[in-house]
Amino acid sequence: MGFLLSKSLDANMKKQQEFMLHNARLQMERQMVMQNQMRERQMAMQMAWSREFLKYYGTFFTLASLGLTAGAVKARRPGLVAPLVPLSFVLAYQLDTGYGTLIQRMRGEAESIMDSERDRLEMPHGMPTFDSVEKERRARSSLGSLLER
Known part of the structure; x- marks a missing residue:
């Protein structure tokens, strides 16, 4: 009798663990989809x-180009168009x-860095762990209760 009960409890516990794993997976997938949508x-x-x-900068650049070019021609001073060089960059x-391939090039460079320069991406003191976060939370909690006194 005890063996049958134990076997039934084990089967129920296994089903519960599978259910919890399935729910955890669904929650993780939802979080990943949400984070990607936010990104x-x-x-x-x-x-x-x-x-x-x-739009605004283009208007400014056009007006500045016309004004500086007209001023350079009228005053016969070609140096007046020099500010157009950095403005054009x-x-x-x-x-x-806005309209080019900068985003794709940046993504490619980021992937290259992640593949070949992984050590540059490490966080100071490593990744936070549950224990380190909990320790900090407890320290702040006890500090807050001390300050209230």
Whole structure:
């Protein structure tokens, strides 16, 4: 009789463990999907910001180019167009960020770094563990209770 009961309890415990593992997996998948969606939204916002900034900067660059070129021709001083050189680099960067392949090149470089320079990505004192977080939480909790007294 005890053997049958023990066998039944073992089977129920195994089913419970499988159920818990399945739920943990589902929760992890949901978190990963949510984090990826948040990352995609942040990247889209950055690209949208860059495109919007480009509109304003492009207008400024056009007006500055026309004004400096007209001033250089009228005053016969070609040095007046010199500021257009650094301004054109900023314009090219903004164009590449908003409409070019900068994101793909950055992703490729990041993948290369992750593959060949893994040691540069290590966190100081390593990855946080449950024990280290719990120790910090307890220290702050006891410090807060001491300060209230």
